Amino acid sequence: MSIKVAITDDHLLVINGIKAMLAPYSQVQVVYESHISTSLLTALPAVQPDVLLLDIQMPDLDGMELCKQVRKNHPGIKVIALSSFMESHYVKQMLRNGAMGYLLKNTDPEKLITAIETVYAGDQFLDDIIRRQLLNEMLTGQKRSGYDIPLTRREEEILKLIAEEYSNQEIAAALFISLRTVETHRLNLTQKLAVKNTAGLVKEALKRGIIE
Numbered sequence: 001m002s003i004k005v006a007i008t009d010d011h012l013l014v015i016n017g018i019k020a021m022l023a024p025y026s027q028v029q030v031v032y033e034s035h036i037s038t039s040l041l042t043a044l045p046a047v048q049p050d051v052l053l054l055d056i057q058m059p060d061l062d063g064m065e066l067c068k069q070v071r072k073n074h075p076g077i078k079v080i081a082l083s084s085f086m087e088s089h090y091v092k093q094m095l096r097n098g099a100m101g102y103l104l105k106n107t108d109p110e111k112l113i114t115a116i117e118t119v120y121a122g123d124q125f126l127d128d129i130i131r132r133q134l135l136n137e138m139l140t141g142q143k144r145s146g147y148d149i150p151l152t153r154r155e156e157e158i159l160k161l162i163a164e165e166y167s168n169q170e171i172a173a174a175l176f177i178s179l180r181t182v183e184t185h186r187l188n189l190t191q192k193l194a195v196k197n198t199a200g201l202v203k204e205a206l207k208r209g210i211i212e
Contacts (some may be wrong), residue, residue, distance in 0.1 A: 003120050004048035006032040008040045008066070009082065010058050018053060018082075021109040028116060037061035046075055051116050054099075056083040056090055057152045061177070064093050065184050071098030078119040082107075085150060088137055089192045091130055101125040151192075156210055158185045159182065162198060163205040 005028050007015050015033050022028050032047040034040045037060045040052075052070060056063035067079050080101035081094040091102050100119040103112065104127050111127070118125040126134070151159065154175075161171045170188065172179045190196065193204045205211045 002027055002029040003051060003116060004031045004047075004049045005051050005053060005116060006030075006034075006040070006044075006047060006072065006077075006124050008034050008037065008058070008063075009053075009055040010035050011055075014055070014082075018112070020110055024109070035061075037066045040066070041069060042071075044070065048074070049077060050120055051080060052077045053080050053082050053116075054071050056081055056085060057096065057154075059153070061181060062098055062154055062185070063150060064090075064188065065181055067094055068097040078081045078122075079169055080115055080119055080125070081124070081210055086127075086130060086133065087150070088134055089128070093191075095124075102130050102141065104128050104129065151189075151208075151210065155185060155192075158182065159189060159201060159208075160210050162186070162189075163202045163211045197202050 005022065007018050007030060009015050009018075012035060015035065019030050019033070022030060031049055032040075032043055034043065038056045054067060056071075058066060063081065063083075067081070070077055070079060078101070079099040080100045080103060081090075082103050082105055083090060084105045085111050086104060094102055101115045101124065103115055103125075107127065115125040157175060158171055161174060166174065168179055168182045172182045175182075189201060193201065195201055195204060
């Protein structure tokens with residue numbers, strides 16, 4: 001019996017690359033692929049993959065919120081985050097939202113298949129680089145500064161609108177997303193950038209050149 005895998009990434013090239021890496025392994029079967037978060041949520045009840053390979057940076061609904069929704073509505077699906085971001089904020093947030101694995105996008109086929117088999121068996125799998133970084137932060141207490149932490153495209157859009165004094169409701173309307181999604185992004189921004197309020201977010205927007 002093969003492990004059913006779904007892939008969600010906003011770049012078709014990445015999806016095709018993952019499929020090519022998995023093709024030689026008969027123990028896995030790619031049963032679904034999508035570059036749109038909402039399409040994935042609609043398809044999951046029928047597809048029911050065992051493992052979901054999920055990009056964090058999605059255009060419509062970011063991977064962190066998407067992971068939370070998938071785990072809430074389909075607890076049997078094991079989520080592995082695939083990202084070019086290695087910052088601990090992303091890793092910890094994905095794990096809090098229910099992901100069982102975190103891999104960098106430059107992973108090799110052997111590590112990818114090991115991660116899939118590991119989370120399918122019910123165990124956690126973290127990229128070696130990520131694991132060492134989390135351990136180092138735990139031992140030294142040192143974290144990267146907020147200015148060094150990159151933002152997703154959606155986070156930059158929302159930060160810009162916050163700096164322009166848009167309310168959460170106005171941001172939701174402008175970006176065609178739900179109020180809850182805006183609130184989640186806003187909370188993630190304050191945590192990621194280590195600020196306490198809107199004034200701190202505006203200061204970061206200025207510092208990063210998102211607004212002038």
